Amino acid sequence: MNQPVTAALATAHSNIALVKYWGKRAGCDPELNLPAVGSLSMTLDELRTVTRVAPASADRFELDGEEVEGKPAAKVFAHLDRLWRLGACSGPRPRCAVVSTNHLPTAAGLASSASGFAALTIAAAGCFGLAEQLDDPTRARLSAWARMGSGSAARSLWGGFVRLDAGTADDGSDCRARPLPSPRPWDLRLLVVHTARGAKQVGSTGGMESSRLTSPYYPAWVESSAADLDAAEAALRARAFDQLGEVMEHSCFKMHACMLATRPALMYWNGATLEVIRAVWQLREAGGPVGYVTSDAGPHVKVLCRAEQAPALAAELAAVAGVHEVQRVAPGPDASLELT
Structure with missing residues (x-):
């Protein structure tokens, strides 16, 4: 009608x-x-x-x-x-x-x-x-x-x-x-750290199917996801920043491990991606501004942080070799x- x-x-x-x-x-x-x-x-x-x-x-x-x-x-x-x-x-x-x-x-x-x-x-x-x-x-x-x-x-x-x-x-x-x-x-920010320009080479839909069919880690990835979801929701409701960040990083690296074990391997990262991740970890361990990383099917890094620490953390990451831009994005x- x-x-x-x-x-x-x-x-x-x-x-x-x-x-x-x-x-x-x-x-x-x-x-x-x-x-x-x-x-x-x-x-x-x-x-x-x-x-x-x-x-x-x-x-x-x-x-x-x-x-x-x-x-x-x-x-x-x-x-x-x-x-x-x-x-x-x-x-x-x-x-x-x-x-x-x-x-x-x-x-x-x-x-x-x-x-x-x-x-x-x-x-x-x-x-x-x-x-x-x-x-x-x-x-x-x-x-x-x-x-x-x-x-x-x-x-x-x-x-x-x-x-x-x-x-x-x-x-x-x-x-x-x-x-x-x-x-x-909850005043959080996500720093979007651009480490490349242009479209990625392998689309997500095709990559997902390749992982399902060929990655030996795929069944474990699926089986363990529900616990991560519940833990992240609980952290959000409790406003437990470090707990949320730890679950977020764990989920990210499990997914990329599944991708890497796909045949042929799916590597969406570049060298700058790894250097940004390393920089976030080093700052966190040294008592600097605290952030937690995640990355999707692409080379960019997203860093979750508290709003008051976003400017300092963004400045640190903008100085990493290969970074084109750092955006500070609110919910x-x-x-x-x-x-x-």
Whole structure:
């Protein structure tokens, strides 16, 4: 019954998993894009995607001011087809113009797919008449739909800290993201340490499947993740910074160990990545500003720290050879929707 009546503009912020997600659940409908493990993330204030979806005479996708065709565009419009079906809309999907701007590097290990597919999902839902505002039930429903485009996108519907449970149901009904409210604000920062420019060579989706099929460490990675999630959530609720940091680092290095044992090995880091990690550890051990590291499927390092120590720690890391930039990012807000 629903038909697009207006253009819609959505903003969704990237998120970085403090407890990592790596791997798809086997034996389920691939359309559901169910993760093998849960994850816990921090939404980022500055790193975001803004996407406008509007009815048009023909499908067209523009990213950062340039028209995009081929596989990336096909993935965008396949997601619009999916949303049209999930919303039980009648008739063929109307053609749409999708105009998106990434306020972060694309495909570089900074979760541009999370903010990108979250923003696309929200804007399309607004355009298709499936959402007029993001109340709690709507946000939860769109989170599950965003997950089908990108697993990490499910978490970008909310600000602050968010947990995504992997679930066990074959239909994905218990694979849900939920915000983790704090009894009072916790003034943390995530330093995003850029150690390279440009896109990474191996995409996350292909890398995950290679790890599942070939890494001898993959079963242990999956089996041990639930305990990390519970420990990280408990640390957040108790505002136990060192406990949260230790769980975060442990999750990161387990994931990268699984990647390294994949055939062929997945090495997303470069020399500067290792030097930044080493610098954070040395500062912590020497009584300097305290940070804890994590890194996704890319060369950049993210460092969790207290807000008051962020300037000093950022200055130290900016001096590491090979570092291009250090961003100091606060926890970000909920995703938003505007009908235009």
